[in-house]
Amino acid sequence: MFLILQQLFFLLLLTITITITTSHNLSFPHYQNLNVKQTIQETKLTKPTQIPKQPQQQQQQHFTESEEEQGSGKWKLKLLHRDKISTFTTSHNHSARFNARINRDSKRVAALLRRIAGAGEEARYYKAEAFGSDVVSGMEQGSGEYFVRIGVGSPPRNQYVVIDSGSDIVWVQCQPCTQCYRQSDPVFDPADSSSFTGVACGSSICSRIDNAGCHEGRCRYEVSYGDGSYTKGTLALETITIGRTVIRNVAIGCGHRNQGMFVGAAGLLGLGGGSMSFVGQLGGQTGGAFSYCLVSRGTGSSGSLEFGREGVPVGAAWVPLVHNPRAPSFYYVELLGLGVGGLRVPISEDVFRLNELGNGGVVMDTGTAVTRLPTSAYDAFRDAFIAQTTNLPRASGVSIFDTCYDLYGFVSVRVPTVSFYFSGGPILTLPAKNFLIPVDDVGTFCFAFAPSPSGLSIIGNIQQEGIEISVDGASGFVGFGPNVC
Numbered sequence: 001m002f003l004i005l006q007q008l009f010f011l012l013l014l015t016i017t018i019t020i021t022t023s024h025n026l027s028f029p030h031y032q033n034l035n036v037k038q039t040i041q042e043t044k045l046t047k048p049t050q051i052p053k054q055p056q057q058q059q060q061q062h063f064t065e066s067e068e069e070q071g072s073g074k075w076k077l078k079l080l081h082r083d084k085i086s087t088f089t090t091s092h093n094h095s096a097r098f099n100a101r102i103n104r105d106s107k108r109v110a111a112l113l114r115r116i117a118g119a120g121e122e123a124r125y126y127k128a129e130a131f132g133s134d135v136v137s138g139m140e141q142g143s144g145e146y147f148v149r150i151g152v153g154s155p156p157r158n159q160y161v162v163i164d165s166g167s168d169i170v171w172v173q174c175q176p177c178t179q180c181y182r183q184s185d186p187v188f189d190p191a192d193s194s195s196f197t198g199v200a201c202g203s204s205i206c207s208r209i210d211n212a213g214c215h216e217g218r219c220r221y222e223v224s225y226g227d228g229s230y231t232k233g234t235l236a237l238e239t240i241t242i243g244r245t246v247i248r249n250v251a252i253g254c255g256h257r258n259q260g261m262f263v264g265a266a267g268l269l270g271l272g273g274g275s276m277s278f279v280g281q282l283g284g285q286t287g288g289a290f291s292y293c294l295v296s297r298g299t300g301s302s303g304s305l306e307f308g309r310e311g312v313p314v315g316a317a318w319v320p321l322v323h324n325p326r327a328p329s330f331y332y333v334e335l336l337g338l339g340v341g342g343l344r345v346p347i348s349e350d351v352f353r354l355n356e357l358g359n360g361g362v363v364m365d366t367g368t369a370v371t372r373l374p375t376s377a378y379d380a381f382r383d384a385f386i387a388q389t390t391n392l393p394r395a396s397g398v399s400i401f402d403t404c405y406d407l408y409g410f411v412s413v414r415v416p417t418v419s420f421y422f423s424g425g426p427i428l429t430l431p432a433k434n435f436l437i438p439v440d441d442v443g444t445f446c447f448a449f450a451p452s453p454s455g456l457s458i459i460g461n462i463q464q465e466g467i468e469i470s471v472d473g474a475s476g477f478v479g480f481g482p483n484v485c
Contacts, residue, residue, distance in 0.1 A: 229260025288474030
């Protein structure tokens, strides 16, 4: 009798196990829940970070927004979205902040396309004057989505700078200012720094700067970003401080004439693939590697930016970088396709391929918010998403988004997964809030992708948020995960 009962229990257990396994395969990970109520709540700003006052006598431990692990070759900075910083936030209304972000984003994409197009010097160094009032009208909002706080000079002066994975120069506004925009911290004055050293015109460092010039024996630089923003000034060697780590002789631009969309930040920390970016200059000190985690919108936590090979996580899914000689600053990845609800969308891999002329391809960019796809790929991708969301009430398009939903009154909704298929096999499946985002505070959500008239695809920061991303430029790979943040 006991033996019969034991056999019956085993068969029952086996049946339950098979049912759970089968259900698991059918429903996960092809669908996930979007917490509508919580996501709308997160559009309401928490108290932004206040700008700390500069100390009377600078102390190294003042850099509370940095961390450094002694002897590890790894340096870590807190990474803040602009909405987290009090002086960068001009509106507490989510719709207004959304519209401002999309306005900045459209300018960023246009500038990036001009840079990569590179039909000639005029396209590469697009003159600010060609944009006129567009720059003025957008200046109050400022540019850049993610910021870190570093020390510049000796003694170090705290400065918020924009991080930009598509730029190869480090620069800050400098006194005397012939033309400077409004920034949160006092403008850096080289006269107050004992480590500031000008770079001579004939130096090898000067020869590595695009569009370099010479004035009174000093190397001059000029960078135009294509959206009308630019910085002009002298090149110098200066000390940068991250936490308790002091990095000497970093080549930086000291900008005396600066204009455009950088309002709030003191300058820019270029993280691009070139030798003059901050990562390129650190070289062997960090093994050519850095990692970042972009803070999710609306959360109370901050993201992080880490330099050093030891900051690269174990267990990441690695995707090879693709080099584009026409745009060496940018990090290209080999995307093969897109998926919705666990099904590969029928899009030719050629749509995402970087060709021998340097056209097309897929760029990972921290400065672009919304992922852009070639129109043919976007149309197929969007249609696949619409086909699997017929249960959701539709809403009119908003701004650059043509696929929106009215989720007013919903607590949560079930949505299909959205995935990127990369070369080598890795499949990156996005969290629901990375592809269905609120555009107001009353329940309108939009599919956060947009078509691009060019062949270039850009994976933007909305889709990167909350995912641990590592860039190993020396080895030629980008890693995703394994952790979230």
